[in-house]
Amino acid sequence: MNTATATVQFKESLKAEMASYGVTLSKEALDGLARYFELLSDWNSRLHLVSFQSPAEFATRHVFESLWLLKYLPPGARVADVGSGGGLPIVPCLIARADLQAVLVESAKKKALFLREALREPLAQKRAQVFAERFENLATPEVDFVTCRALERFETMLPRLIKWAPPHSTLLLFGGEGLGKVIEGLVLSSERILIPNSARRFLFIVNKTGQPTHVARG
Numbered sequence: 001m002n003t004a005t006a007t008v009q010f011k012e013s014l015k016a017e018m019a020s021y022g023v024t025l026s027k028e029a030l031d032g033l034a035r036y037f038e039l040l041s042d043w044n045s046r047l048h049l050v051s052f053q054s055p056a057e058f059a060t061r062h063v064f065e066s067l068w069l070l071k072y073l074p075p076g077a078r079v080a081d082v083g084s085g086g087g088l089p090i091v092p093c094l095i096a097r098a099d100l101q102a103v104l105v106e107s108a109k110k111k112a113l114f115l116r117e118a119l120r121e122p123l124a125q126k127r128a129q130v131f132a133e134r135f136e137n138l139a140t141p142e143v144d145f146v147t148c149r150a151l152e153r154f155e156t157m158l159p160r161l162i163k164w165a166p167p168h169s170t171l172l173l174f175g176g177e178g179l180g181k182v183i184e185g186l187v188l189s190s191e192r193i194l195i196p197n198s199a200r201r202f203l204f205i206v207n208k209t210g211q212p213t214h215v216a217r218g
Contacts, residue, residue, distance in 0.1 A: 003038060006055045010037045013059035021064040021196050022071065025096060032095040032123040033063060039121075040086055043114050049086030065195055066092040068203060069147060069172055075099050078143040082135045082161060083151035085111055087118050089174070090147060094124040102128040103141045140166050149174040155182045162186065162208060171206040180204060 001009075011034050018025055025033070037058060040049060052058040066089030073079065076099050081090035084104040094100055104119075106112045112132035119128050131138055146165045151157055155178055165171055173179065174195075183190050183204055191205040 001055075003041065006041065007034050007038055010034060010055035010059050013056040014063065017060055017064060021068060023064065023067045023096070028123060029096045032121055033092060035121055036087070036091060036095060036118060037063075039118055040114075043117075044086070047110055047114060049111065049114060050088065060197065062088050063092050065089070065174065065198075065201070066149070067096055068195055069093055070097060072170075072172060072203070072205060073097070073100065073145060077101075077145055078141075079103070079145045079147055080105065080141050080143040080165075082146060082148045083107075083154075084115055084130075085150055087115055089149050090128070091115075091118050091121075091124065094119075094128055095121060098123070098127075100127065103143060104128060104130045105135045105138060106130065106132060107134045108132075135164055136160055140164055142166065143169065145170050145172055147172045155179055158182050159186065162188070162206070165208050167208065169208050171204075171208065173204040173206060175202060175204060176200050 011030055014025060014030055014033060043049060050062060052062060069089050070093055078101045079090060080103045082105045084090060084106040090102050090104060094102060104115050106115055109132050112130050115130045143166060146169055148161065154175060162171065177200065180192055180202060183206060189207040192202045195201045195203060
């Protein structure tokens with residue numbers, strides 16, 4: 001499949017599935033996400049950033065799952081995305097919402113290069129920084145939220161990630177039952193939300209303070 005055809009299929013999938021994910025995308029956001037898809041597709045053969053079989057699968061399994069975060073990020077939210085890899089979940093969120101600011105943490109140097117290229121997208125420019133480093137080796141940034149979708153050895157690393165997160169911050173974590181059991185074992189105040197069109201994928205909302213979670217839904 002050539003690039004132009006793949007991009008058309010990707011955009012059509014975005015338009016067709018918006019309602020089922022409760023997301024509204026402007027024409028500018030659709031165009032920005034299409035440019036991101038083209039860039040990622042070009043780099044993916046070399047760096048294996050994301051696994052997907054078709055443009056439609058990338059739209060639903062990856063982009064819309066990422067955009068599900070927007071319901072839980074209030075206006076002006078500052079976000080640290082750990083293990084950013086191919087830019088999911090935060091790059092689509094930056095493209096879709098002009099009020100967000102982000103720090104992207106990715107230890108693989110080549111993937112960090114891709115992220116810097118992706119953030120040249122006009123809708124995401126000047127609102128994000130990329131750090132090519134392990135999160136444990138970075139000073140904790142001044143953010144309100146910490147997101148993570150695909151961290152290596154996620155369940156093992158979770159206690160370190162929670163310790164690293166700023167006081168009073170909220171963690172928005174993607175995962176399955178295994179991650180849920182680890183969160184429960186840490187006796188943290190949390191909420192799990194089933195991701196649309198998924199049987200076993202959840203967004204876990206974790207309040208570091210241990211108090212009941214109160215997250216603004218946009």
